[in-house]
Amino acid sequence: MPGYFAKKYNTAFTGIGYTGYMAYNPQGVPIAFYAVIPCFIKCGGEIILAAQSADTMTHPDHRNKGLFIELALTTFQLCRDLNIRLLFGFPNQNSLPGFVNKLDWQVAHTMxxxxxxxxxxxxxxxxxxxxxxxxxxxxxxxxxxxxxxxxxxxxxxxxxxxxxxxxxxxxxxxxxxxxxxxxxxxxxxxxxxxxxxxxxxxxxxxxxxxxxxxxxxxxxxxxxxxxxxxxxxxxxxxxxxxxxxxxxxxxxxxFPVIFKVLGDDLQTGKIKFTSADIDTF
The missing domain is CATH 3.40.630 (Aminopeptidase)
Structure with missing residues (x-):
């Protein structure tokens, strides 16, 4: 669908949009991408700025070089700078070990x-x-x-x-x-x-x-x-x-439901999701 990704990452309603990074090789060709989708979560009577971890891509010729980790850590710091307090995601089984073992995400439950x-x-x-x-x-x-x-x-x-x-x-x-x-x-x-x-x-x-x-x-x-x-x-x-x-x-x-709390201590045990909350819906 033309314009799909531009619309997907245009989260101006939160006050921020297009939140993530792309890596290029010396010839200016894009080789890796990591981004999150800001939104608001209501929990315990409070509405907080959060973001869903969404698309991650690495060119086949540049895999196993640490680009995913580097882009993810850089994006996490950007989120902190933007006052995003919580990250959540629904990774597939191939991506889950990287999030948990290398980026310290916590598995809350499985849908x-x-x-x-x-x-x-x-x-x-x-x-x-x-x-x-x-x-x-x-x-x-x-x-x-x-x-x-x-x-x-x-x-x-x-x-x-x-x-x-x-x-x-x-x-x-x-x-x-x-x-x-x-x-x-x-x-x-x-x-x-x-x-x-x-x-x-x-x-x-x-x-x-x-x-x-x-x-x-x-x-x-x-x-x-x-x-x-x-x-x-x-x-x-x-x-x-x-x-x-x-x-x-x-x-x-x-889908496993995973969280990464940025900064202050947030209780994630009472946060639930349905299909409508997954970025591909």
């Missing part, structure tokens, strides 16, 4: 991924590979979801309802997150923040427990109509949503 099988023929995947059919599919998708679309650009953080801390999704944050091409659907009294690809990814949900089964039934029906075989949702353990899903669906461990 769970719930996978719901909709039982549909995956015609979305097939049509998406052919430009003309993909265009027709997009129109079909819009028509199918017409009566479910909400005018909201996102939803508030569900973890707050359980007394946990999490990303503070005010109007400015949700306007910024529009770069992710997500949608909000309303089914009955429930609101779902979702993203479509080969799967239907739930970012977060505002739902009453008594409405949960009806919401899931409608979502599975929509997935089948749209030719999507699976619905995924990632969430931290301990939340109401985690409990509602765990009573009905199996889960697998997904």
């Amino acid at each position: 769970d991924c719930f996978i719901i099988h909709a039982g549909s023929f995956p015609f979305k995947t097939i049509m998406g590979k052919i430009p003309l059919l993909n265009k027709l599919y997009t129109k079909y998708q819009q028509h199918t979801l017409t009566h479910y679309f909400s005018k909201q650009t996102g939803i508030s953080n569900s973890v707050f309802e359980n007394g946990y801390g999490g990303i503070y999704r005010d109007e400015s944050y949700l306007k910024y997150k529009a770069y992710g091409n997500t949608s909000v659907l309303q089914t009955g009294n429930s609101l779902l923040w979702i993203k479509f690809s080969e799967i239907l990814l739930i970012g977060d949900i505002l739902v009453q427990p008594d409405d949960f089964d009806d919401m899931i039934y409608t979502l599975k029906k929509l997935a089948r109509k749209l030719g999507i075989r699976q619905i995924h949702f990632h969430t931290s353990p301990g939340t109401t949503l985690h409990g509602l899903f765990a009573m009905r669906f199996n889960s697998t461990p997904s």
